[in-house]
Amino acid sequence: xxxxCLLFDGITALDIVGPYEVLQRLPEADVKFVARQRxxxxxxSGFLALVADRAxxxxxxxxxxxxxxxxxxxxxxxDADLLAxxxxxxxxxTWTTSVCTGSMLLVAAGLLEGKEAxxxxxxxxxxxxxxxxxxxxxxxxxxxxxxAAGVSSGIDMxxxxxxxxxxxxxxxxxxxxxxxxxxxxxxxxxxxxAPAAVVEVLSGLYARRGIASSSA
Amino acid sequence: xxxxCLLFDGITALDIVGPYEVLQRLPEADVKFVARQRxxxxxxSGFLALVADRAxxxxxxxxxxxxxxxxxxxxxxxDADLLAxxxxxxxxxTWTTSVCTGSMLLVAAGLLEGKEAxxxxxxxxxxxxxxxxxxxxxxxxxxxxxxAAGVSSGIDMxxxxxxxxxxxxxxxxxxxxxxxxxxxxxxxxxxxxAPAAVVEVLSGLYARRGIASSSA
Numbered sequence: 001x002x003x004x005c006l007l008f009d010g011i012t013a014l015d016i017v018g019p020y021e022v023l024q025r026l027p028e029a030d031v032k033f034v035a036r037q038r039x040x041x042x043x044x045s046g047f048l049a050l051v052a053d054r055a056x057x058x059x060x061x062x063x064x065x066x067x068x069x070x071x072x073x074x075x076x077x078x079d080a081d082l083l084a085x086x087x088x089x090x091x092x093x094t095w096t097t098s099v100c101t102g103s104m105l106l107v108a109a110g111l112l113e114g115k116e117a118x119x120x121x122x123x124x125x126x127x128x129x130x131x132x133x134x135x136x137x138x139x140x141x142x143x144x145x146x147x148a149a150g151v152s153s154g155i156d157m158x159x160x161x162x163x164x165x166x167x168x169x170x171x172x173x174x175x176x177x178x179x180x181x182x183x184x185x186x187x188x189x190x191x192x193x194a195p196a197a198v199v200e201v202l203s204g205l206y207a208r209r210g211i212a213s214s215s216a
Numbered sequence: 217x218x219x220x221c222l223l224f225d226g227i228t229a230l231d232i233v234g235p236y237e238v239l240q241r242l243p244e245a246d247v248k249f250v251a252r253q254r255x256x257x258x259x260x261s262g263f264l265a266l267v268a269d270r271a272x273x274x275x276x277x278x279x280x281x282x283x284x285x286x287x288x289x290x291x292x293x294x295d296a297d298l299l300a301x302x303x304x305x306x307x308x309x310t311w312t313t314s315v316c317t318g319s320m321l322l323v324a325a326g327l328l329e330g331k332e333a334x335x336x337x338x339x340x341x342x343x344x345x346x347x348x349x350x351x352x353x354x355x356x357x358x359x360x361x362x363x364a365a366g367v368s369s370g371i372d373m374x375x376x377x378x379x380x381x382x383x384x385x386x387x388x389x390x391x392x393x394x395x396x397x398x399x400x401x402x403x404x405x406x407x408x409x410a411p412a413a414v415v416e417v418l419s420g421l422y423a424r425r426g427i428a429s430s431s432a
Contacts, residue, residue, distance in 0.1 A: 012237070013233050013236065013237055014233055014234065014237035014394065017229050017230055017233040017234075017264075018230065018233075020229065020263070020264060021228070021229055021230035021367065021368075024261040024263055024264075029261075029263075030263075031261065031263035031264070032263070033263065033264055040256070040267050045240040045245075045247065047236070047240055047245075047246075047247035047248070047249065048233075048236060048240075048247070048249055048266065048267070049266070049267035049269070050264065050265070050266060050267070051256050051264070051265035051266070051267065053265075100395075120395060121392075121395060138397065138399045139399070139401075149395050149397075150393075150394060150395025151237065151393070151394035151395055151396070152237075152371065152394045152395060152396040152398065153395055153397075153399075155368065155398070155400075156398065156399050156400055156401065159400060159401050159402065160401045163401060163402070168402065169411070169413065169414060171401070171402055172402045172404035172410055172411065172414045173404075173410075173414045173417055173418060175400060175402050175404045175405050175410070176337075176404050176405060176406070176407070176410045176414055176415065176418055177366075177367070177418055178230065178366060178367035178368045178405075179316075179336060179337060179365050179366025179367055179368060179369055179405055179406065180367070180368040180398075180400055180405040181354065181365075181369075181405030181406040181409065182368065182371070182372065182396075182398035182400065182405070183354045183355070183369075183372050184371075184372055184375060184391060184396055184398065185355075185372065185375050185376045185379060185387070186375065186379070186384065186387055186388045186391050188388035188389075188391045188392050189391050189392060189394075189395060189396040189397030189398070190392070190395065190397040191392070193397065194388055194389075194391070194392045195385070195388065197385065198385060198388045198389045198392055199392065201389055202389060202392055202393055
């Protein structure tokens with residue numbers, strides 16, 4: 001089971017580490033972290049670096065492809081080489097997945113035209129620019145394409161995928177292994193639940209960073 | 217706000233990346249990843265490496281200290297240099313925290329004697345070996361000491377901490393930023409909720425890896 005996780009400078013770390021932590025527990029998982037070139041990439045904050053053991057041209061297939069997000073995806077939507085690599089890997093996958101604005105790369109690669117998909121809430125409407133149909137669900141399955149909402153949703157996406165691949169009981173074993181019994185101290189994890197002032201602050205921030213729909 | 221995250225070979229990646237992803241969003245956060253020596257550490261699976269920008273002896277204080285877990289902590293409980301470093305940093309902290317079996321290092325360092333604490337469920341009883349009082353709570357606050365249960369619980373712990381440090385509204389902004397509206401596809405994230413067969417499989421695994429209470 002070859003699981004390929006894309007890395008790039010400006011990545012949001014939890015976007016990829018959440019799914020990795022779940023998927024690496026699959027039987028015979030072989031997880032490969034890949035970036036434009038081998039070596040460390042810096043996450044969006046600049047505080048953390050993750051290591052890609054392989055360059056893009058060293059990876060030509062995957063059973064599961066995971067594309068994470070971050071502010072950096074806005075520029076990567078126009079990265080023809082990366083999009084071509086995503087399209088090429090996708091021809092070999094059983095599952096092609098994304099977390100957060102990683103779905104912007106899947107749509108930019110032309111993989112989700114006419115399909116339902118999700119993304120970070122602030123980028124959700126931008127999926128339409130590439131012909132995908134935004135949904136408010138946290139995890140969206142369309143055949144082999146599975147997209148997840150913002151950042152932390154990759155954990156839910158990956159558990160869903162483990163259930164599909166290895167069965168519900170195995171997925172429950174993974175869930176218990178990572179003790180995923182979430183108890184957030186607040187209930188503000190979606191735009192429907194968060195106070196208006198909280199949504200407003202973040203929407204302004206994202207517009208300035210160029211990922212929000214309003215800046216499209 | 218100096219946030220110091222410990223790294224070591226054999227770390228469980230989500231243990232530290234969960235809290236990092238939350239805490240890095242604090243106003244004026246300055247997050248430092250530190251390990252015995254500068255450079256990459258390999259996570260427990262061997263598939264991923266995280267980079268420590270600083271060596272232990274380059275970091276002498278922290279506002280927030282985060283100690284993650286992983287199978288490797290069992291050996292680190294006897295690492296006198298590391299425990300001395302933890303004790304030294306702790307004298308400077310406003311908050312000393314752990315995720316998963318990271319609490320085994322806090323108790324081994326003598327910091328939680330007579331205090332309530334938590335850990336990964338499979339290691340929970342082992343806290344007693346060092347004089348701490350295990351609790352079944354997901355996040356346990358004892359003055360400046362905040363311990364969290366297994367792996368994914370570090371996200372809940374860090375959100376709790378952000379609320380304490382920057383107020384509830386700010387913490388809600390962070391929660392919405394990472395779209396933390398968890399919707400696990402199964403309800404098996406704690407030993408109370410998981411099917412008995414699932415608990416049994418994992419308990420056997422952990423006993424063989426030497427982290428379970430029964431192998432103490």
